[in-house]
Amino acid sequence: MRRRTKIQLFLLDNLVWILLLLFFIYNTFATDSFFTMRNQVNILFQSSLMGMLVLAQGIVMMVGELDLSIDATLAFAPGITILVTSSMVEPSPFLAILMTLMIGGLIGLVNGIFIAKLRANSFLFTLSTQIIMRGLVLFLIPFSISGLLPAYAFLGRGRVGGIFPVAAVAFVVIFLIFEFLFSKTIFGRKFLLTGGNRKASYISGINTSRVIIMAFVIAGLLAAVAGLIAAGRQNAVSNSMGTNMVMMAFAGAILGGGSFEGGMGKPIGMLGGALLLGMIDNALTLKGVNVNLVSAAKGGLIFIAIMLDHFRVKLNAYILYKENLKNLIETAEDSAGSVAS
Amino acid sequence: MRRRTKIQLFLLDNLVWILLLLFFIYNTFATDSFFTMRNQVNILFQSSLMGMLVLAQGIVMMVGELDLSIDATLAFAPGITILVTSSMVEPSPFLAILMTLMIGGLIGLVNGIFIAKLRANSFLFTLSTQIIMRGLVLFLIPFSISGLLPAYAFLGRGRVGGIFPVAAVAFVVIFLIFEFLFSKTIFGRKFLLTGGNRKASYISGINTSRVIIMAFVIAGLLAAVAGLIAAGRQNAVSNSMGTNMVMMAFAGAILGGGSFEGGMGKPIGMLGGALLLGMIDNALTLKGVNVNLVSAAKGGLIFIAIMLDHFRVKLNAYILYKENLKNLIETAEDSAGSVAS
Amino acid sequence: SADAEPPSGGEETPAAAEEPAETGTKKIGMVVKNANAEYIQAFIIGAEETSEALGIELLVTDAQGDSIKIMDAIDTFIVQGIDGFILAGAVDLKTLVPGIERLNEENIPVFALDTSPEGGYVDMFLTFDLVESSEKAARQMIEGIKSANNGEVPEGVVVEITGALVDMFAVECNQGFNNVISQYPQLTVVQGEGNWNNDDSYNRTSDLFTRYGDEIIAVYVHTPDIMGAGAVAAIENTGKDPADFFISGICIGLEGMDLIEQGKLYAVVEQPALDSAILAVNYLNDLFNGEAIPEIGEVVEVEGALWSPGTVVENPFADGGRMMILQAPLVPQEADTDNPNLWENRINPGQ
Amino acid sequence: MVEPQEVTRGQRVLELHHITKLYSGTVALDNVELAVERGEVHGIIGKNGAGKSTLVGIISGIIPPSRGEIIINGKPVHSLTPAVAKKHSISIITQEPQVIEESTVTENLFMPKYLGSRDFINWRFLDQKAKEILDRVGFPVETYLKIRDLSISEKQLLLVIKACYVEEADIIIMDEVSASLNQKDQRILYRIIDERIKAGKTVIFISHHTKELLEVCDRVSVIRDGHSVGCYDTAALDMKSLASLIVGETHYDELVLEDKSREIGEETIFELRDFTAYGRFEDINLKLRKGEIVGIAGLRGSGRTELFKAIAGIDTHEKGELYLHGVEKSYNSPEKASADGVMYLAEERENEGLVNIASIKKNLTINILSKVSRREVIYDRLENPKADELIKTMNIKAFSREQEINQLSGGNKQKVLVGKILAKAPRVCLLDEATRGVDIEAKESILNTINEEMRKTSCILISSPGVDDLIKICDRIMVLYKGRIIDEFARPEFNEEKIYRVMQGELLKSGEVK
Numbered sequence A, B: 001m002r003r004r005t006k007i008q009l010f011l012l013d014n015l016v017w018i019l020l021l022l023f024f025i026y027n028t029f030a031t032d033s034f035f036t037m038r039n040q041v042n043i044l045f046q047s048s049l050m051g052m053l054v055l056a057q058g059i060v061m062m063v064g065e066l067d068l069s070i071d072a073t074l075a076f077a078p079g080i081t082i083l084v085t086s087s088m089v090e091p092s093p094f095l096a097i098l099m100t101l102m103i104g105g106l107i108g109l110v111n112g113i114f115i116a117k118l119r120a121n122s123f124l125f126t127l128s129t130q131i132i133m134r135g136l137v138l139f140l141i142p143f144s145i146s147g148l149l150p151a152y153a154f155l156g157r158g159r160v161g162g163i164f165p166v167a168a169v170a171f172v173v174i175f176l177i178f179e180f181l182f183s184k185t186i187f188g189r190k191f192l193l194t195g196g197n198r199k200a201s202y203i204s205g206i207n208t209s210r211v212i213i214m215a216f217v218i219a220g221l222l223a224a225v226a227g228l229i230a231a232g233r234q235n236a237v238s239n240s241m242g243t244n245m246v247m248m249a250f251a252g253a254i255l256g257g258g259s260f261e262g263g264m265g266k267p268i269g270m271l272g273g274a275l276l277l278g279m280i281d282n283a284l285t286l287k288g289v290n291v292n293l294v295s296a297a298k299g300g301l302i303f304i305a306i307m308l309d310h311f312r313v314k315l316n317a318y319i320l321y322k323e324n325l326k327n328l329i330e331t332a333e334d335s336a337g338s339v340a341s
Numbered sequence C: 001s002a003d004a005e006p007p008s009g010g011e012e013t014p015a016a017a018e019e020p021a022e023t024g025t026k027k028i029g030m031v032v033k034n035a036n037a038e039y040i041q042a043f044i045i046g047a048e049e050t051s052e053a054l055g056i057e058l059l060v061t062d063a064q065g066d067s068i069k070i071m072d073a074i075d076t077f078i079v080q081g082i083d084g085f086i087l088a089g090a091v092d093l094k095t096l097v098p099g100i101e102r103l104n105e106e107n108i109p110v111f112a113l114d115t116s117p118e119g120g121y122v123d124m125f126l127t128f129d130l131v132e133s134s135e136k137a138a139r140q141m142i143e144g145i146k147s148a149n150n151g152e153v154p155e156g157v158v159v160e161i162t163g164a165l166v167d168m169f170a171v172e173c174n175q176g177f178n179n180v181i182s183q184y185p186q187l188t189v190v191q192g193e194g195n196w197n198n199d200d201s202y203n204r205t206s207d208l209f210t211r212y213g214d215e216i217i218a219v220y221v222h223t224p225d226i227m228g229a230g231a232v233a234a235i236e237n238t239g240k241d242p243a244d245f246f247i248s249g250i251c252i253g254l255e256g257m258d259l260i261e262q263g264k265l266y267a268v269v270e271q272p273a274l275d276s277a278i279l280a281v282n283y284l285n286d287l288f289n290g291e292a293i294p295e296i297g298e299v300v301e302v303e304g305a306l307w308s309p310g311t312v313v314e315n316p317f318a319d320g321g322r323m324m325i326l327q328a329p330l331v332p333q334e335a336d337t338d339n340p341n342l343w344e345n346r347i348n349p350g351q
Numbered sequence D: 001m002v003e004p005q006e007v008t009r010g011q012r013v014l015e016l017h018h019i020t021k022l023y024s025g026t027v028a029l030d031n032v033e034l035a036v037e038r039g040e041v042h043g044i045i046g047k048n049g050a051g052k053s054t055l056v057g058i059i060s061g062i063i064p065p066s067r068g069e070i071i072i073n074g075k076p077v078h079s080l081t082p083a084v085a086k087k088h089s090i091s092i093i094t095q096e097p098q099v100i101e102e103s104t105v106t107e108n109l110f111m112p113k114y115l116g117s118r119d120f121i122n123w124r125f126l127d128q129k130a131k132e133i134l135d136r137v138g139f140p141v142e143t144y145l146k147i148r149d150l151s152i153s154e155k156q157l158l159l160v161i162k163a164c165y166v167e168e169a170d171i172i173i174m175d176e177v178s179a180s181l182n183q184k185d186q187r188i189l190y191r192i193i194d195e196r197i198k199a200g201k202t203v204i205f206i207s208h209h210t211k212e213l214l215e216v217c218d219r220v221s222v223i224r225d226g227h228s229v230g231c232y233d234t235a236a237l238d239m240k241s242l243a244s245l246i247v248g249e250t251h252y253d254e255l256v257l258e259d260k261s262r263e264i265g266e267e268t269i270f271e272l273r274d275f276t277a278y279g280r281f282e283d284i285n286l287k288l289r290k291g292e293i294v295g296i297a298g299l300r301g302s303g304r305t306e307l308f309k310a311i312a313g314i315d316t317h318e319k320g321e322l323y324l325h326g327v328e329k330s331y332n333s334p335e336k337a338s339a340d341g342v343m344y345l346a347e348e349r350e351n352e353g354l355v356n357i358a359s360i361k362k363n364l365t366i367n368i369l370s371k372v373s374r375r376e377v378i379y380d381r382l383e384n385p386k387a388d389e390l391i392k393t394m395n396i397k398a399f400s401r402e403q404e405i406n407q408l409s410g411g412n413k414q415k416v417l418v419g420k421i422l423a424k425a426p427r428v429c430l431l432d433e434a435t436r437g438v439d440i441e442a443k444e445s446i447l448n449t450i451n452e453e454m455r456k457t458s459c460i461l462i463s464s465p466g467v468d469d470l471i472k473i474c475d476r477i478m479v480l481y482k483g484r485i486i487d488e489f490a491r492p493e494f495n496e497e498k499i500y501r502v503m504q505g506e507l508l509k510s511g512e513v514k
């Protein structure tokens, strides 16, 4: 393949980043205070919560399933932790963090086992765990519990060097780690393979059930991290944390290249998806769009993004077609040359 | 195949109805006031709204797509109608009803064209139309508008013979019509084939784009009918009608045999799914479960339903397996017999 | 204490459904707006405790913000034969009217808390007047601004973090806030939809601070109980002190109480949630026993109660009925944070 | 005729005893025995639905048996899964190629172990390695391509290469791999098998092609209706005896198709003029008369499928005209083409041919819905007999017309595919490899049906993996080479060797193809 074609394809594959860039440039000129260090940090920080959920959903979608329970895990994991630790005499924040993560992972494990082993429908199953968890957390924490241990709230509240939010750093780092995992390690590739064709992967010796379970566990862990961020940010745990975030998590993952069919998507793309959604919210507020219209405007922007993304697929095919034609002509010339000689 | 096996398989295919029956019998004995004429009518009436959405979603799922916008159409179609007609001097209720349906169908048409022709991702696309419609309806009808024309409200408010709600009747009749369409007509057959394998159906000469568009149009129409029911019931149009109903619509459709892969599901099963969800809500209220626990209990019941449904697939295989063993033994005996003779 | 009797087959007529209620314990049906808000939990606790003390059976259903669910619940309650009904909040106040009318048809007394249905007959609406309370909070915020600027209201930007815009509650909050703020043309209001949650409130506040930076002189949060912490955290994150922005609004909640104590919230009107529920059940009980409840024009006074005096007037929203306006104190200006009569201090969240 | 001789010998790498598999509705295998020796090519033969795929599925751990014993290298193995099978160095190329469509050639070759790279994947290294391997085998395909852009035969060959040279399996199972390859690719395949056997590996080979079986296999095990019949040395067999072993009759006589070319009408039904889609096929001119059967011969990638698809309106063409009954037509969708009676039989039956989750009945009547309905309403009393009739004509092995396509054997799926075209009786049939994967008997019956039945109503363009089928049935054969028709043979001048050489471009008339 020619170098140029390669670059074109690379750009297309990462179209969400181009969209992000375009939107960024537009706002830099058109939106007051958008292009300030502070606002950019804000966008990162504000996207971190949704970003964790986008990644969680994206990974589950990679293996061809879906998980509606992540936004409930976000409230459930810190909720249970706070209930347990607040009854302790001298609660250790590190134990509490560990516990939150473990609860998240455990929920993922349950989801994963039922879905991979017992072949439960992932939509229905995670819908039921979502409703159950939301119900339980409402029952157990009807009133929010504020005043967290500083270390527990660090992820959501802490700042590196007093300025840069820890959550924003963690957000980017986590995405980079997963990007590496999924593009460069066998562990990560197995997710894409399983999602791409479960049967073929099974036949070639991948333990596909384990991969699917692992995807749900990772999603649960990431949801728990999101829970830590949310709790830290409000310095409290409430039962309504994360309500209705799951839809946008899907949107971010699909914008980032994911698909319900599985086998698609890259964490780096999903990072772009999460940031794009965050930036849309931010820019609409900064522009001072009428509050009653913000929602419609947001829908409109997502619409545009979809159309551009759609265009990408067409363009991709076109570029390959061009490449092919070119090769064809070249070989034709070659053979003509060899006949002549 | 033996008759008994056939009956067993038939029952399993309609398991959601058996679940419904079991739940019904249980509540008849265990829940006060459940088994009264009035309560049963209530359940039908209360399920009618969700039922329309379940059917809408189920039909879109049959062709292998999904539609998140139906619950927004539910508010949008009557909303726009009311805005237009209230500015008329002498608004005709029938024109208004027609207009509501047409708006619903039109939204479906737009969704369908973008998804079938331009191959937009149906999740993202309908998510964006959903957000846009909700945004617009919020902008246009910040305050709900009450006092509808009686004929316009008839579907939601009217009662046959003063007792039986029109909506409940319409609900059942619509499902029966669709059951007929999908099991007995060419029109319906094409939906299932397209959903089962779009490419193969296309090559066989089915206009798959038209089928997909049609599915979205039907979904839009049904959502508009749901909008009429909702508006009639509240004798008002508000911007928040139908919020968050779409998830349960998916649940109902899947319980009724639908699948995201397409090509599956029967309207009669979805009727069962919608009624089961309605009955769960009703019974939980009647039983006086602690409010803070209702939600968890509901999740638990859905969970049980999923597990039973899972069990169904196993049982199905098992019954056929038994049938087989029996045949094996019989033929063995036969051949033994024929050798002997 | 419910009847253990299974329904007998012969009595399926609608009239029969109400039969057992005449003889046995009285039943109250209550629908709440959304169980996951704290003040709603206060409604539930108030109603539950009072009913228990009075030997009344209480049925509670969560409408999750949906008028249709409210009407579903009403229909079901009627089947169960309730003797009284309490509506504890609703997102949309017109669309549930047919439900209220059904109750009226069945002669079941209707009480409303938090917000009043805008139609049907409501026996009594117990309120702390959202518009008026919002005005009160907004006025106090202006006082705060004045105190920091030598008694003047300077030019500047005021941030308004709204509730979910589909909600009538948010509309009334906005109305009260606007009534006050519009008197000061030098103030520019910028809105962000906080959507009744801390995340959105955080995001919108920090966006608006980025945009308007030092021009901002005050922040109004519709309901600090569920959006205050987000706004406070956002301001703190810009390196500023929340105390400088006179954050005000209505509804405190447990978290809000902490923030007021820390001086991060400036003035919040307490919603008499617990008391209004207790009053509603008590009055319903009075009706059950054939006793009179306060009529229009009366003023109810109870020694020491924060809500006292309660004035009963004609309900301007519904098609008739009483409206009892309860007092709602500004915290900490009118009542201390440790005032034992605040519901936030009366309930025990560690249950 | 040579009498089949049963033989046993040597060191066994694989033994199966009493293998039974019950599916819901079917007894796929009933106490099957099998013994495979090191270093042999072991054929497994039997009619469609006999249980061959099920058997090798069990060996490779994909399908758990209901009962039975599996012994690998002398040791019994319990609960075999594909992962365990891989540990025992068993690899399978399944009947329907199992690939990750959205991944590249390189990734499909090396997944899931990604050779020699521990936990981290070195893509550059793998790409290099992939190129080396593909070069060595003489199978030029770009490594960066996504698998979905490959044709079905390329997918199959790739999987063979993977099993042989990447996984270097000791026991390589090939389930009807050659069915979708043409002679040239088959030769690559035979070369690979040869080379592997020399390297001491064992091959289990499934095919319906008697000639090929005799050439490739050392021994064959016969399965009939789920029972083992026996194991035979191919040295002692000829094509006729092998055929009768498969079919299960003592004497199997090859059907000789009647030459019907005299019945071809004068009238030209269908014509292509300068039909072109650059890069795929160019300047195609052909005429079909009523009742005529014209074969299109060509190598993999010669453009047959693409030509057929363009005619049927599935793909686009860029230049040229298409005439039906002398009227110019232009199809931009198969809907229009099929309304005119131009129908394509898909080469990729899984993706493009059948609705897998629907019943046999629904698939068979997909093209004739109007015939089984009155005023748009489908009646069981019309549809069921029609479906039953087709099941019978096509001899589809199934326990019920309501059985899902998923549950059929490969050959039976193919019969459904042919059946649905047959039912429609279109004016122009484009049969792309219509006999792929069906057993000898079924193949002859399909060819016979085409010759006797379809011919009456339609004119037919047909492609086939091998030239021999075309020779049997066609009135003319056109050879497609790199998207151009470079030669044409009439029935009297048919000569397999010559046609094959033309297909390879050996007998190019100079200047024909630039």
Ligand SMILES: Nc1ncnc2c1ncn2[C@@H]1O[C@H](COP(=O)(O)OP(=O)(O)OP(=O)(O)O)[C@@H](O)[C@H]1O
Residues within 6 Å of the ligand: D023, D024, D025, D026, D027, D028, D046, D047, D048, D049, D050, D051, D052, D053, D054, D055, D095, D397, D398, D406, D407, D408, D409, D410, D411, D412, D437, D439
């Ligand atoms: N999942 C399944 N459920 C039910 N029956 C099945 C299933 N899979 C295969 N069968 C049946 O088992 C029998 C054996 O099928 P198998 O695929 O092994 O045949 P085969 O010998 O490979 O045939 P072919 O030559 O056509 O590929 C067939 O009758 C088939 O219908």
Ligand SMILES: Nc1ncnc2c1ncn2[C@@H]1O[C@H](COP(=O)(O)OP(=O)(O)OP(=O)(O)O)[C@@H](O)[C@H]1O
Residues within 6 Å of the ligand: D148, D149, D150, D151, D152, D153, D154, D182, D298, D299, D300, D301, D302, D303, D304, D305, D306, D307, D347
């Ligand atoms: N969807 C596609 N995208 C890109 N290239 C394709 C696609 N389908 C086929 N090709 C390529 O086009 C060429 C012609 O393929 P075609 O399927 O027409 O050949 P064929 O003669 O039918 O051969 P066979 O079926 O034996 O592979 C092949 O090289 C194939 O790789």
Ligand SMILES: [Mg+2]
Residues within 6 Å of the ligand: D052, D053, D054, D095, D175, D409, D410, D411
């Ligand atoms: Mg097979």
Ligand SMILES: [Mg+2]
Residues within 6 Å of the ligand: D151, D304, D305, D306, D347, D432
């Ligand atoms: Mg081909």
